[in-house]
Amino acid sequence: MPIAAWVVIGIVVVLLIIFVAVYNGLVRLRNQVKNAWAQIDVQLKRRHDLIPNLVETTKGYMKYERETLEAVTKARNIAVQASSAGAGERAKVEGELSSALSRLLAVVERYPDLKANQNFLALQEELTSTENKIAFSRQFYNDSVLRYNNQTQMFPSNVVAGMTGFKAGEFFEVTVAAEKEPVKVSFNQ
Amino acid sequence: MWEQIRSNQVRSVVLTIVMGVVLVLIGYFLGLYFFNSPIAGLVIAALVWAILALVGYFQADSILLGMSGAKKINRDDHPRLYNVVEEMKIASGLEKVPDIYIIDDPALNAFATGRDPNKASVAITSGLLQKLNRDELQGVIGHEMSHIKNRDVLLMAMCSILLGTIVLLAWYGSRILFFSGMGGSRRSSGRGGGQGQIIILVVALVFMILAPIFAQLIYFAVSRKREYLADASSALYTRNPEGLASALEKIGASTGQLKSANKATAPMYISNPFRQKGRQASDLTSTHPPISERIRILRAMAGASFTDYDQAYRQVHSGKGVIPAGSLAAATVPIRTVKLEGEAGELNEVQRARETSDVMWRLNNYNTITCECGTRLRVPPNFRQSQITCPHCGRTHPVR
Numbered sequence: 357m358p359i360a361a362w363v364v365i366g367i368v369v370v371l372l373i374i375f376v377a378v379y380n381g382l383v384r385l386r387n388q389v390k391n392a393w394a395q396i397d398v399q400l401k402r403r404h405d406l407i408p409n410l411v412e413t414t415k416g417y418m419k420y421e422r423e424t425l426e427a428v429t430k431a432r433n434i435a436v437q438a439s440s441a442g443a444g445e446r447a448k449v450e451g452e453l454s455s456a457l458s459r460l461l462a463v464v465e466r467y468p469d470l471k472a473n474q475n476f477l478a479l480q481e482e483l484t485s486t487e488n489k490i491a492f493s494r495q496f497y498n499d500s501v502l503r504y505n506n507q508t509q510m511f512p513s514n515v516v517a518g519m520t521g522f523k524a525g526e527f528f529e530v531t532v533a534a535e536k537e538p539v540k541v542s543f544n545q
Numbered sequence: 546m547w548e549q550i551r552s553n554q555v556r557s558v559v560l561t562i563v564m565g566v567v568l569v570l571i572g573y574f575l576g577l578y579f580f581n582s583p584i585a586g587l588v589i590a591a592l593v594w595a596i597l598a599l600v601g602y603f604q605a606d607s608i609l610l611g612m613s614g615a616k617k618i619n620r621d622d623h624p625r626l627y628n629v630v631e632e633m634k635i636a637s638g639l640e641k642v643p644d645i646y647i648i649d650d651p652a653l654n655a656f657a658t659g660r661d662p663n664k665a666s667v668a669i670t671s672g673l674l675q676k677l678n679r680d681e682l683q684g685v686i687g688h689e690m691s692h693i694k695n696r697d698v699l700l701m702a703m704c705s706i707l708l709g710t711i712v713l714l715a716w717y718g719s720r721i722l723f724f725s726g727m728g729g730s731r732r733s734s735g736r737g738g739g740q741g742q743i744i745i746l747v748v749a750l751v752f753m754i755l756a757p758i759f760a761q762l763i764y765f766a767v768s769r770k771r772e773y774l775a776d777a778s779s780a781l782y783t784r785n786p787e788g789l790a791s792a793l794e795k796i797g798a799s800t801g802q803l804k805s806a807n808k809a810t811a812p813m814y815i816s817n818p819f820r821q822k823g824r825q826a827s828d829l830t831s832t833h834p835p836i837s838e839r840i841r842i843l844r845a846m847a848g849a850s851f852t853d854y855d856q857a858y859r860q861v862h863s864g865k866g867v868i869p870a871g872s873l874a875a876a877t878v879p880i881r882t883v884k885l886e887g888e889a890g891e892l893n894e895v896q897r898a899r900e901t902s903d904v905m906w907r908l909n910n911y912n913t914i915t916c917e918c919g920t921r922l923r924v925p926p927n928f929r930q931s932q933i934t935c936p937h938c939g940r941t942h943p944v945r
Contacts, residue, residue, distance in 0.1 A: 485628035
């Protein structure tokens with residue numbers, strides 16, 4: 357066989373190896389995104405489960421906060437219904453639930469009896485931690501999406517991604533203004 | 546963003562290899578002098594190292610946890626600690642929640658151990674647990690999690706085993722060399738090669754004395770580098786460098802030394818357990834960077850990314866950065882300014898102290914009964930009677 361043929365075969369083999377390596381890298385990143393999304397999902401479900409409990413415990417103490425409590429329950433029900441929606445839609449409804457919750461937790465300060473309730477304290481710890489876990493899993497998810505998207509858009513991996521149908525991932529951004537501002541707690545009774 | 550782990554690992558591995566070379570040289574000289582064959586010396590050095598490494602690999606974490614008297618807890622024992630560990634596990638992207646231990650000691654310290662991320666543990670002293678608020682606890686746990694995530698624990702264990710082997714061989718080797726050399730070199734008399742033998746003897750002696758010192762300095766350098774990286778990772782995971790900074794401030798202000806720590810286990814802790822007040826700030830013979838400096842770097846950070854940490858480090862040191870340049874991602878990571886949970890529900894120090902002491906009693910199998918008069922009765926595990934009388938108000942309570 358002429359040398360040219362060997363060179364062509366060599367180049368094809370090298371290209372094939374590169375293709376497989378890039379493809380596997382993309383699959384790994386996509387799986388990480390999926391995994392990170394599952395983490396968020398677990399934490400959001402946990403929050404949905406905790407809220408009825410919280411409302412039930414606080415109802416007896418909070419005589420004047422009917423509206424705040426109703427807002428939380430309503431936001432929770434909307435969020436539960438949106439559980440199978442995409443990242444963008446879910447981020448929106450979960451953001452609203454977050455702000456309703458933080459309003460509720462802010463008025464807790466006015467009820468010293470409630471703050472002394474062991475049951476409530478345990479619930480509050482769980483809720484606090486779940487909020488943190490949602491934030492941290494969102495952080496990890498967005499980092500994963502960023503790396504995955506970079507790979508699908510940068511040369512040369514974008515060629516492989518285009519040929520094998522890797523689509524860009526969707527960020528989980530909370531857009532509700534209330535969650536970005538610090539909660540103002542008033543100590544006036 | 547994760548590339549710096551690999552890059553830093555390469556650096557540490559290079560330093561470890563240098564230590565390995567020192568070990569090989571020691572074996573070479575020992576073999577050359579005692580058996581007239583360098584191979585025999587190398588085999589002995591390799592054997593000693595292999596035995597120590599095997600023990601270290603499989604037993605290091607249980608030895609460390611056993612020596613410090615740490616007690617394992619589960620979620621119900623201390624929900625807040627468990628939750629914070631779980632939060633940091635999520636933030637760091639680890640697959641498994643490490644085992645959590647509490648050490649009953651008023652000193653302020655914490656450490657991580659375990660040879661791989663799936664078999665890891667974090668331990669914290671009861672003193673630290675009651676001193677720190679939630680943000681600070683998050684910073685400390687974030688620091689320990691990054692030791693696990695970056696596989697620092699295995700690296701430092703292997704590094705300290707290398708160091709141990711070098712010290713061991715050099716110690717025995719130099720003494721045997723010294724005394725046999727004083728005794729008129731019996732071994733060389735038969736072969737009649739005086740001059741060359743003496744030169745080897747002198748070189749070997751000098752080397753035996755310098756090698757452990759050299760190895761120790763490398764070990765300390767590796768350890769300090771990992772501490773900086775762990776601080777940077779903690780800031781990145783929590784998005785809140787102030788949490789760790791203020792925790793370090795509390796740790797730095799305390800003077801209690803950890804009873805159960807020793808020189809070999811020192812690099813595992815978040816701060817050097819043998820820290821002395823008024824010691825020179827930057828020091829070659831220290832496993833940890835000075836706390837004041839770590840705080841200054843964390844407080845100088847403009848964002849929460851590695852780039853920000855590197856810049857802050859340059860500001861404080863006015864020189865080279867601590868994180869390899871290739872790994873610095875361009876993405877900006879803002880510091881979290883909002884307290885995620887709001888101020889409500891944060892326990893104060895007295896409440897935290899009570900909570901921690903409750904856990905310690907429970908871990909020692911004491912049964913706690915709270916009387917209507919507010920007294921807490923601690924019932925020891927070997928209490929045999931079926932009921933107990935409150936010494937304060939005289940009510941009787943059934944004992945489970």
